Amino acid sequence: MRDQARHARRTFLKRAGALGATASLTSLTSLTACGPRSTIDLGGNGADRTLTAVIGYGNDGSWDPAQTASAFAMAANNHVYEGLADTDPITRAPYPALATRLPADPDATVWRFTLRPGATFHDGRPVTADDVVFVFDRILDPATPTLARGFFASWLKEARPVDTRTVDLVLRFPFPDGIARLTLAKIMPKHVFARPGAWDDAIRGLAVGSGPYRQTGHHPKSNTTFAAYDRYNGPRRPAFPRMNWLTIVDAASRVARISGVDAGAQISDNIPYANIPRLEQGGLSVGGGAGMNNLFLMFNTAHPPFDDVRVRQALHYAIDRQKIVEVALKGHGKPASSFLNDANPAYRRAKTVYDHDPERAKALLKAAGVSGLRIDLLAVNVSWIVDCLPTIKASWDAIGVPTTLFPQETTAVFTKMDQKQDYQVVAAVSNPNQFGLDADLIMHYNYGPENLWTGYARWAGHAVAKRLFKDMDAATREPDPEKKRAMIQDYIDVVAEQAVIYPVVHNELITAWDPRRVTGIRAQPYPGINVLTARWV
Numbered sequence: 001m002r003d004q005a006r007h008a009r010r011t012f013l014k015r016a017g018a019l020g021a022t023a024s025l026t027s028l029t030s031l032t033a034c035g036p037r038s039t040i041d042l043g044g045n046g047a048d049r050t051l052t053a054v055i056g057y058g059n060d061g062s063w064d065p066a067q068t069a070s071a072f073a074m075a076a077n078n079h080v081y082e083g084l085a086d087t088d089p090i091t092r093a094p095y096p097a098l099a100t101r102l103p104a105d106p107d108a109t110v111w112r113f114t115l116r117p118g119a120t121f122h123d124g125r126p127v128t129a130d131d132v133v134f135v136f137d138r139i140l141d142p143a144t145p146t147l148a149r150g151f152f153a154s155w156l157k158e159a160r161p162v163d164t165r166t167v168d169l170v171l172r173f174p175f176p177d178g179i180a181r182l183t184l185a186k187i188m189p190k191h192v193f194a195r196p197g198a199w200d201d202a203i204r205g206l207a208v209g210s211g212p213y214r215q216t217g218h219h220p221k222s223n224t225t226f227a228a229y230d231r232y233n234g235p236r237r238p239a240f241p242r243m244n245w246l247t248i249v250d251a252a253s254r255v256a257r258i259s260g261v262d263a264g265a266q267i268s269d270n271i272p273y274a275n276i277p278r279l280e281q282g283g284l285s286v287g288g289g290a291g292m293n294n295l296f297l298m299f300n301t302a303h304p305p306f307d308d309v310r311v312r313q314a315l316h317y318a319i320d321r322q323k324i325v326e327v328a329l330k331g332h333g334k335p336a337s338s339f340l341n342d343a344n345p346a347y348r349r350a351k352t353v354y355d356h357d358p359e360r361a362k363a364l365l366k367a368a369g370v371s372g373l374r375i376d377l378l379a380v381n382v383s384w385i386v387d388c389l390p391t392i393k394a395s396w397d398a399i400g401v402p403t404t405l406f407p408q409e410t411t412a413v414f415t416k417m418d419q420k421q422d423y424q425v426v427a428a429v430s431n432p433n434q435f436g437l438d439a440d441l442i443m444h445y446n447y448g449p450e451n452l453w454t455g456y457a458r459w460a461g462h463a464v465a466k467r468l469f470k471d472m473d474a475a476t477r478e479p480d481p482e483k484k485r486a487m488i489q490d491y492i493d494v495v496a497e498q499a500v501i502y503p504v505v506h507n508e509l510i511t512a513w514d515p516r517r518v519t520g521i522r523a524q525p526y527p528g529i530n531v532l533t534a535r536w537v
Helices: 002-010 025-029 071-080 129-140 178-184 198-204 251-258 273-281 309-318 321-328 358-367 383-398 410-418 439-446 452-457 463-477 481-498
Strands: 050-055 085-087 094-096 110-114 156-163 166-171 213-219 223-228 242-247 285-299 333-335 375-380 403-408 425-430 501-513
Touching: 050 071, 050 251, 071 213, 071 223, 071 242, 085 178, 094 178, 129 156, 129 166, 251 273, 273 285, 273 501, 285 309, 285 383, 285 452, 309 358, 309 383, 309 481, 321 333, 321 383, 321 501, 375 383, 375 410, 383 403, 383 425, 383 501, 403 410, 410 425, 439 463, 439 481, 452 501, 463 481, 481 501
Parallel strands: 050 242, 375 403, 375 425
Antiparallel strands: 085 094, 110 166, 156 166, 213 223, 223 242, 285 425, 285 501, 333 501
């Protein structure tokens, strides 16, 4: 595990997919246990043709399933890998994947799983209990700070092999919500990823799973290709012999690739709101998914005056959120009234809601003794975020806080965070629904004593933060669902009041597809696509 720990520390940012990989196809060819990776094959006719998809996010982030928050990689990994259980991409209801069934008693503190007979990895080797234990040992190892550890360590004690096809998960206390989280522990072949340097290979794009599609080519900043795995015998069979996923971050180029008589793709995510009418007029189906996708502000609490809660609140009260929704989002969003979006089952309107109130903002700044404040707003350059920034600037200018906008590549912004460079305020995008819907998971993704985001905000040592973390842990352990929900809602009120890392608006994500060519597509409320229930028309 020491090698893994060194690797994890060295790639702290890469685990969130913030640093791009630079590996080429040739450099990865010798790494895969599946043999040489093919060049791009776009041939085929009829049902044998290639499904071409356009993803509006980079494919050069980390592909390590336990580390990544990359939208492209997470979506792809859901087709390449399996968990013991996986979840439906829309309802998020769990179903048996590598396991033959879900736990009969979700409240038990030992869950026994039997692996699917005949399940093999893409190199033909059988999936065993040792592979399952290998993955969970890595996730739970405190010396290997994977992103996934935050989703499991509080409630899962260990994974124990029973025989070659049977494994027990031993829980610290009853935790039924953990069943859905098993999809976040993608089972990886020990014989591939236990060798020295394999985790670096996984970051750069090496993917060997047991899922319905195997990766056949990976070209960072260009495309990734897949083929149906002919030995797959699981619950969601592959319908497309081949897939080619293009990474096109530029919105205009993305729309052009899916529209018009010469359209080369059948599906695209991250569609700009302004293009919806044109695409619908061209015969495409356009669907939206409203969820936790949000523009948030993060304050550097080690940089006065942002250590003062009144200043953070003032800047939130100053923002004309409704104008952002109307002008930048074209109506496809809502002002945040809690950390959670209002469709989340645990949602309750927060006690502190930042309605547009410039006079209150000025009064809070005055009470904090702040005058002459000027802000450099560091922001990621995601297209819809950039559209929102002018309203934030105008709102802060209007209360006497001149603001300069600094939109930059996402990698540049979070490299600064990782290097602990000084900053004032960051505007960025987040969507914890990539990992699941339960509020406990969402809040632990964003807040915690060892959390990535609270580290960036320099807030984990604050007395209020320490109390918050204790309240969060108590809610995790609460067995009664209604009490648990109330406890979560209560500590979300603290998060809202403190406004250290807090959403401004929640928006809708738009997917477009050609219904004359593909069916079974469902627009999801988080980045990427899922075609495990899709097929050719």
